[in-house]
Each structure stands twice: as C-alpha cells, then as structure tokens.
Amino acid sequence: MSKIFIDFDCTIADSVKTYCNVYNSFYKERDGFKQADHNKVNRYDLKDQCHLIDHQETIFSNEEFFKRLEFMPYAKEVIERLENKYELVICSIGTLDNISFKAKWIKNNLPFIDNVILISNVVETTGIKTDKSSINMKDSIFIDDHVENLLSSNADFKICFGKEYDWNKNWTGQRCFNWKEVEKLLL
Numbered sequence: 001m002s003k004i005f006i007d008f009d010c011t012i013a014d015s016v017k018t019y020c021n022v023y024n025s026f027y028k029e030r031d032g033f034k035q036a037d038h039n040k041v042n043r044y045d046l047k048d049q050c051h052l053i054d055h056q057e058t059i060f061s062n063e064e065f066f067k068r069l070e071f072m073p074y075a076k077e078v079i080e081r082l083e084n085k086y087e088l089v090i091c092s093i094g095t096l097d098n099i100s101f102k103a104k105w106i107k108n109n110l111p112f113i114d115n116v117i118l119i120s121n122v123v124e125t126t127g128i129k130t131d132k133s134s135i136n137m138k139d140s141i142f143i144d145d146h147v148e149n150l151l152s153s154n155a156d157f158k159i160c161f162g163k164e165y166d167w168n169k170n171w172t173g174q175r176c177f178n179w180k181e182v183e184k185l186l187l
C-alpha cells in the first residue's frame with residue numbers, strides 16, 4: 001500500500017479562515033482595527049488582512065485557534081475514504097504550543113489516523129534543519145499547499161492543495177483545488 005503524506009494547515013484544516021476569525025475577535029477593540037477577510041488573504045504571514053499582529057504565534061500557538069479550527073470542505077470525509085486504500089501520514093511543523101494543541105485536535109477530530117509527524121521549529125541559529133525535507137517520502141504521495149515544501153520533498157507524486165496563493169502560485173505540477181478533486185485523482 002502506498003503512503004500519502006498530508007500537510008495540516010491550509011490542507012486538512014482551514015487555518016486561514018480560522019486565523020482571521022480569531023484575529024477579528026481578539027483585536028476588534030484595538031485602535032486601527034479593520035475586519036480581516038479570509039477570502040482576501042494572499043500573504044503567508046496573513047499580515048495583509050491581520051495588520052495589527054506582531055507575531056503570528058499570538059494566534060497559531062493559542063488554544064482558541066484550535067477550539068475554533070474547522071476542516072477544509074470535505075476534508076474529513078475524503079481522508080476517511082483514503083484511509084481504506086492508503087497509509088496516511090499527517091505531517092506538520094510548529095512551535096511547541098502549536099504542535100501540542102495540534103496533536104490533540106488531530107486525536108479528537110481524526111481519531112482513525114495513527115501516523116502523525118509533528119516537527120517543532122528549532123531556533124534558526126542552531127543550524128538544525130527541521131523542514132519537511134527531513135522526512136523520507138520516497139515512493140509516496142505528498143499533499144501540501146506550500147510550494148517550498150513540495151519542491152524540497154523527495155515524494156514521487158506531489159499535489160499542490162487548495163486555492164492559488166502567493167506562496168504556491170509558481171507551482172507548475174499537479175494541483176487539487178479541494179478535497180473532491182483529491183478524491184477524484186486518488187480514489
């Protein structure tokens with residue numbers, strides 16, 4: 001059975017939408033606040049819509065983010081069906097807080113997934129490489145929304161997931177704009 005490595009943020013979970021929702025509730029009383037529109041995000045750090053944030057982890061490492069986190073449309077159903085035919089591995093990077101909340105979210109929302117690789121981002125000055133290229137994806141399929149992750153991976157078949165953003169617009173390979181398209185392609 002072949003393996004599929006699946007990214008978490010913006011692939012399984014609608015992180016952009018949730019991030020904007022949390023921002024709108026956390027920052028609405030602040031001076032200079034303008035409602036963030038998740039449909040208009042085009043920067044990976046979301047600063048084009050969430051202007052008042054100094055550091056992304058204010059939201060990504062906050063429990064509230066995971067309380068409100070939603071699946072991408074049809075993600076759960078399609079992943080459940082893929083599980084019958086492939087060995088699935090969820091693969092994501094984050095701060096220690098982010099990945100501990102993420103682990104619980106995955107356990108609660110995708111209890112049938114046994115394989116989860118969560119990498120904590122190490123301080124850059126250590127020189128330790130902790131991106132997804134450290135995972136051997138040979139003979140496997142890899143689904144991710146970020147072009148850099150796709151390009152640095154040794155997966156045999158790579159799928160760029162979701163709508164076109166600044167961080168994946170240069171991808172020229174296979175694309176699936178939603179989970180229905182993934183289902184059509186892989187099942």
Ligand SMILES: [Mg+2]
Nearest residue numbers: 007009010145
């Ligand atoms: Mg992602």
